[in-house]
Amino acid sequence: MNFHIDTSRRALLGAIAGGLALTVGSVAAKAEEVITAATAFPRQLAFTQSFLGFVELVNERGAGVVRIDYRGGPEAIPQNQQMDATARGVIDMHYGPASFHLGRMPEADAFVGSTVTAMEARENGGFDIMKEAFAEKLGVELLAHIDSGVQFYVYTIEEPTLTPDGDLDLSGRTLRSQPIYNAFFESLGAVPVSVPVPDVYTGLERNTFDGAGWPIIGIQDLSWDRFLKYRVDPGFYNTDLVVVMNPDSWAELGDEAKEIVRQAAIDYEQISYDAFQKQIAETNASVQEAGQTVIALEGEAADRYLDAAYDSAWERMRAAGTERYDVLREKYYTR
Incomplete structure (x- = not known):
């Protein structure tokens, strides 16, 4: 009888272990959240190279948690379709000029006519107002105004x-x-x-x-x-180069992933500004x-x-x- 009890226990423990293994494997597979991204300009242009620096920063800080998967520039998604593709969730993230969308969002001219840095606009509240405009007019989440200070x-x-x-x-x-x-x-x-x-x-x-x-x-x-x-x-x-995300993609990120991307966006405004001044x-x-x-x-x-x-x-x-x-x-x- 003891043999049969031990066998049953082993079978039960085996089943539990197998279930745990599947659960752990599933969690591990989902642990690194992936954000797909496209850029308005071809890869070789200096501005796209700067955005790829942002991608690298996020991927380094977010190793095992969150990663940006760069899908390409206009050759991947036509330039004039990228913002709408982001709003619809075809891609998660877009980098390009806000002024491409003046017809729908006249507020983009605030970036064009700006005499302050992106960092100063975050500090004085201007960036928060622009976030409202991007959400209302273009249906996207504004994450950063990078590469500012280039005239x-x-x-x-x-x-x-x-x-x-x-x-x-x-x-x-x-x-x-x-x-x-x-x-x-x-x-x-x-x-x-x-x-x-x-x-x-x-x-x-x-x-x-x-x-x-x-x-x-x-x-x-x-x-x-x-x-x-x-x-x-x-x-x-x-x-007026911005990084935006699909609102649902942004909301669905885990808290840790979201904080990594948010802080990288803030930091990269200064990093890219300094790099471009040089x-x-x-x-x-x-x-x-x-x-x-x-x-x-x-x-x-x-x-x-x-x-x-x-x-x-x-x-x-x-x-x-x-x-x-x-x-x-x-x-x-x-x-």
């Missing part, structure tokens, strides 16, 4: 004209543009044309246009500096050494130039209509 410039193939008062006069010149530049370029007399980034090099090569608006970062990565021999200073605007200085020296000439506006002419640039962004937001205009201007604009 934009006007570049030309031929030397630009200055008026007797020292103002920039681009009358009749055709500049590669995008919506955030259009009103500003027109105020300078230029004719803005919309050309996708991959087609700009060919356009410059064929003299399709006379110049372009672009940040100092990436100008060499794209080889545009081969044609754009003049840069107008000072720089204007601010990069890269800006290096690129500035490199392009000038390669023959690019800087045309620096001075004094009141520089002030008029910057006022025209920033006013165009804030006026666009005001005209589009948002109840957040006044508070966002207070938080993001200090000129």
